[in-house]
């Protein structure tokens with residue numbers, strides 16, 4: 480079953496100088512499982528020596544009954560990842576580790592390097608032998624070229640100023656850890672503290688499970704260095720640049736209880752629903768979310784419009800990632816196994832159906848058909864973000880442009896295809912009102928085509944870049 484959504488990218492987690500580092504790291508990754516379900520890795524460090532446990536699949540698949548004595552030490556770095564099709568190889572599971580002249584170094588990466596192909600070719604010509612397809616391996620190869628006498632921060636600055644695109648990175652040396660975001664700040668990365676120990680995570684929802692206190696976000700273009708002495712230093716090697724964090728983190732990717740780019744995601748999604756109601760009032764009986772991602776915006780729509788909120792679709796939380804789909808006997812099996820109509824609630828009712836986005840439209844069409852069959856009198860589909868017209872090149876797996884329904888059909892044509900009574904999207908202006916920012920202050924390229932970073936990998940617009948990390 481092709482899931483008709485953008486695919487989350489990756490989640491990072493690090494714990495520095497805590498006696499239960501590896502166990503806490505795996506818990507923090509568990510809280511960020513939504514950012515990648517196809518591979519997990521945790522490495523720990525004792526006196527510069529790394530210990531690793533990696534596997535394909537979920538955190539719980541790989542760490543149930545795991546003996547954390549196999550990951551000793553008080554420093555841990557972890558990663559959950561999503562991989563593109565056919566790339567579920569263990570060699571690509573991060574963190575990646577290399578023995579360099581500085582000692583052992585480990586890297587975990589979230590994002591997508593827009594000059595990945597170019598850099599890889601240059602490094603290969605210079606003799607580098609790549610053992611994975613992960614973007615983060617570029618960083619290790621670049622570090623390997625730095626003189627052993629360079630202080631780690633200088634070596635790291637020299638390496639990361641050669642890469643371009645979207646990257647939040649955590650780099651672990653023997654006696655210090657670095658956490659950084661690219662100059663545009665596409666992907667999130669935050670600092671927290673448990674007692675005297677520092678923790679780093681892609682999303683602040685990981686801090687909750689650990690009982691960690693949120694300290695602050697790492698700023699776009701900032702490298703944070705944490706030394707063994709507990710000193711936190713900050714560097715800005717990329718110069719001044721306009722930051723453009725990914726607005727889709729607020730629309731769909733991040734967990735609602737995370738604080739992303741300084742804003743609570745749940746409150747932002749409520750506001751998206753309110754803005755949608757202001758822009759698109761309609762006569763209806765019930766507001767129904769497509770669970771789970773449409774729930775906060777549907778609540779916001781209900782609060783603003785005064786139309787009653789009801790769970791007209793029920794989602795199963797026990798859907799495995801793989802199952803054998805009957806070929807002909809049960810139509811739309813994939814959608815039905817995940818969502819069921821709440822017949823008695825929706826029968827004879829005019830529904831405002833709220834979802835966060837439409838990618839291909841195939842799932843939306845099946846859900847609408849399901850609601851109509853269950854007796855809904857009218858279905859007015861409202862989307863709490865603008866039409867998706869362009870693929871993402873900054874760390875999100877998206878279909879080719881030819882597969883994006885809004886890139887190929889007008890809104891009226893999409894309405895006809897979906898067989899809904901009306902179809903409306905939140906405007907770009909409404910989206911920015913929801914995040915209380917000026918238009919253009921985030922990356923919104925998948926909605927507008929305005930790309931903050933040019934693509935250098937020599938690929939056509941319709942092709943994906945590199946390996947999503």
Ligand code: SF4
Nearest residue numbers: 725727871922924925
């Ligand atoms: S193109 Fe869309 S998904 Fe990609 S970084 Fe920009 S806003 Fe996020």
